Amino acid sequence: MPRTTSLPAFLLLLLGLAAHVVTDCPSSTWIQFQDSCYLFLQESIKVESIEDVRNQCTTIGADMISIHNEQENAFILDTLKKHWKGPDDILLGMFFDTDDACFKWFDKSNMTFDNWTDEEDDEDLVDTCAFLHTKTGEWKKGNCEISSVEGTLCKTAIPYEKKYLSDHILISALVIASTVILTVLGAVAWFLYKRNLDSGFTTAFSNVSQSSYDDDCVLVVAEENEYAAQFD
Structure with missing residues (x-):
């Protein structure tokens, strides 16, 4: 999961930018x-x-x-x-x-x-x-x-203009950070969902294959028993 490891550094960059801007x-x-x-x-x-x-x-x-x-x-x-x-x-x-x-x-x-x-x-x-x-x-x-x-x-x-600009940039930085966090969390959730879905499908396929193999074995054994009974 490389995206999650880069998230803290990205947030630190945004917070550092906001702190720099707020210093008016x-x-x-x-x-x-x-x-x-x-x-x-x-x-x-x-x-x-x-x-x-x-x-x-x-x-x-x-x-x-x-x-x-x-x-x-x-x-x-x-x-x-x-x-x-x-x-x-x-x-x-x-x-x-x-x-x-x-x-x-x-x-x-x-x-x-x-x-x-x-x-x-x-x-x-x-x-x-x-x-x-x-x-x-x-x-x-x-x-x-x-x-x-x-x-x-x-x-x-x-100055009001400078304070307003600082507040605006700070809010924008927080919005961007929130968007990135939600995007990453959504990607992680989707990845886990797909992994669990694929895992369940593989298990079900394995069970079906094993079941068919067992049925064939039973059928072959039954035919052999029937054939042997004709000569007894």
Whole structure:
């Protein structure tokens, strides 16, 4: 059965192609999670405003990081614990909008999640930025007027067209793999059926041949007995 031995290698090729396609980040230095790619720049820079920090990301087609659910916050925290060698607190891509009196993300995404440790309602939030504590994953409020940072968290969304193409190719690969598996299984089942059918036919033919031979022997013996009786 040579076809069945080549099947695992074929499936591995398809899965490898799918895994390669699904990697939609700009390069291998980025880390993908859900529909976004993340880059952790551990470069120390002098800054005059938070815009200098943001430029670290915008110049490479991304923006400062925004966090939208508990799973994403946990992913960032876990990644920082594995790879981060900077300070305990790092800037998030967030600012306080005095016109609307609320915090907003620089990338203009909606504020759907927060993880604040300090929630004083009467505090003055002018020139307030948000910091992520790399040990606990909690958010802290602090002054935006900082003179330097030792690292920047950048994030970019996977383009819809690229994600759609990746999903389409992945689905196509899985459909092809399923078709091959069903075809091989069908061939194996047909082979076994034909083998059993041929085996049964041969057995039946052998039985019929043996039965005819036995009948002829009985007939010959009977004729000999009859002939011998005529001379007795």
